[in-house]
Amino acid sequence: MADSIPSRTHCPHRILAIAGSLRRDSINRLLLHAAAALAPQDVQVEVYDGLGTIPMFDEDNEEAVAIAGPVHTLARKVAAADALLIATPEYNHSMPGVLKNAIDWLSRGSVGDVLVGKPVAVIGASTGRWGTRLAQAALRQVLFATESVVLNGPAVYLANGGAAFDAQGRLINSAARASLEQVLGMLRQVPMARLAGSQPEPVPLADA
């Protein structure tokens, strides 16, 4: 499918990368910066850094919050991206509430249903030995609910993540670098949302 897209070198794939933690030195944020550094020329990775400004979802003030400010900005970034790359920490066997809250917003008609049909790759790193397996599983289920296109591909469950980065925050674990490169190769294959003019239609629900 990617072969049929013209002028790829002049029109790079745009990937919006979101870390699920607010911590400044989050290893999941470092992982996304590593992805940005490893990206081939025709893949642009923007690491989003506004998650801490997204207010808590409240249906009572949804309409007012959705049309301006940080929620609107994030939704427009998601809409403009060809795909998302989400790196989630694991808090209590799931994704952080902070990340889920942002997804709750993005799933709403009030911000334009921007997750519907959006390709998403999920990765994650932990300092412990499980590498965010349960958080990623929970997130994939949520992205199924939002009718996003969860990409299959190399699993990135980076365990013992503290040792994977050097003092400057660069990813030095070669297996993790190779996996990230595979993920970037996968993201390079997604259809370009803005060239296609529209996102793929979701599969219609059976009237069960």
Added chain:
Amino acid sequence: MADSIPSRTHCPHRILAIAGSLRRDSINRLLLHAAAALAPQDVQVEVYDGLGTIPMFDEDNEEAVAIAGPVHTLARKVAAADALLIATPEYNHSMPGVLKNAIDWLSRGSVGDVLVGKPVAVIGASTGRWGTRLAQAALRQVLFATESVVLNGPAVYLANGGAAFDAQGRLINSAARASLEQVLGMLRQVPMARLAGSQPEPVPLADA
């Protein structure tokens, strides 16, 4: 176990009830108010209404936020309660980010590990036909991670919840009322945290 606790009628079980949505007219909040109204004399249900004041969890400012303000207040309420009753809506096949964020806070040592060993009953209502089944399943998994004691008992998956309440917000669905009464009966059996003087020890982890 409850039979061995003295002076029960003079010392009611204290249940802290938390609705997972911020919406003022949330049917999950209505469900908790119904539980409070149905509670027998020796069970006190306090419906917590501060969820909207809990800031997003950020490890970078965790220590400062944990020791005062709304996070500290909620943690003290949880610590003082004999059990929790959580009514969760379902957002995207899971609990709202807002609720998960509060649990992320409560799971931390900085607020006193107040969820460890805490009995919790999970219920939920939706206006649709699934009654928050996936949200409750996700929440139970999270509460397993926090080493809380998830109570077995009557399932409350209130579907088509809009029709279950009257114009004054009173629960008029008799099956739902009966189920809530069963849940309250179950909550009446939990050990009293403050009489026992301490919460049950969590099961030690095997050194796997």
